[in-house]
Amino acid sequence: MIDLHTHTNYSDGSWDLKKLLEEAEKSEIEVLSITDHDTLKAYKEITEDSYNQIFKGEIITGVEFSTVYNGVFFHLLAYDFDYKKLNNWVHENYEIRKLNLNIEFEFMIDSCKKNHIKIGDLEYDESKGWPIDIIYPEIKKHQENKKFFKEEEWNHIDVFFNSCVTNKNFPVFVDFSIHYPTADVVAKEVRRAGGKLFVAHPFRYRLENIIQFLDILKDNRIIDGVEVYHSSHTKEQISILEKYCNYHNLLISGGSDCHGEKKADRKIGIGYGNINISKNILNNWNRF
Numbered sequence: 001m002i003d004l005h006t007h008t009n010y011s012d013g014s015w016d017l018k019k020l021l022e023e024a025e026k027s028e029i030e031v032l033s034i035t036d037h038d039t040l041k042a043y044k045e046i047t048e049d050s051y052n053q054i055f056k057g058e059i060i061t062g063v064e065f066s067t068v069y070n071g072v073f074f075h076l077l078a079y080d081f082d083y084k085k086l087n088n089w090v091h092e093n094y095e096i097r098k099l100n101l102n103i104e105f106e107f108m109i110d111s112c113k114k115n116h117i118k119i120g121d122l123e124y125d126e127s128k129g130w131p132i133d134i135i136y137p138e139i140k141k142h143q144e145n146k147k148f149f150k151e152e153e154w155n156h157i158d159v160f161f162n163s164c165v166t167n168k169n170f171p172v173f174v175d176f177s178i179h180y181p182t183a184d185v186v187a188k189e190v191r192r193a194g195g196k197l198f199v200a201h202p203f204r205y206r207l208e209n210i211i212q213f214l215d216i217l218k219d220n221r222i223i224d225g226v227e228v229y230h231s232s233h234t235k236e237q238i239s240i241l242e243k244y245c246n247y248h249n250l251l252i253s254g255g256s257d258c259h260g261e262k263k264a265d266r267k268i269g270i271g272y273g274n275i276n277i278s279k280n281i282l283n284n285w286n287r288f
């Protein structure tokens, strides 16, 4: 069993690196990747400590980048790169970068105005949360705005946010390349460091046509493969992605997306119960 998608408290996981490695050892993970959001700090720690005493399996370098392509905000997993060759770039372009929340806020307000969505005069105050935490309730104050949105978008802030950052036709669309390097830039840097790229959990983005998005990533050589196995994917979704990868000769990756106690029902190695990914998926990765 392998697990190529896990988080520590260097991003939004609740375990520190040592605890994650202990749990991986307990679960008899054969190959592990730690894929924190937008940081390689776990690998810095690994090079400095003798963690091979704790975890006996193999570790593949990994990271889960926040990025944008063709207006769609998504997660791009990078694997099997030379940490030393990628670290400086990640540090400068992700680890020390601050999000441009004022610009995001203005962007959203402009979109609302252009699309005749009724809102009052608002100013952004970071202490009150993300831009959407201020704009979403304001939009909902005015019943006449309801006609611009789907039922789910109107009722759930997370669905609303997803549409904001992935759908160019959404009336409150905001292009997240104001915050993050675009996927073509990320791909170039990861390949320079000898790594491979996989689009993370494709069914999580609520895109109307996920296959079309995969085609765009594939045709523009952003990805080498797809994260087929993920705790959130149903059997049907897994089978769609398996077929897609086999047909287009793309590599396959997968993992639990374990975050420790924070998402306690999503367990290392097995996810919600039975992902249990075979080491065989690595056979095509040409790692040696």
Ligand SMILES: [Zn+2]
Binding pocket: 064, 075, 200, 201
């Ligand atoms: Zn993710």
Ligand SMILES: [Zn+2]
Binding pocket: 005, 007, 035, 064, 257
């Ligand atoms: Zn993740």
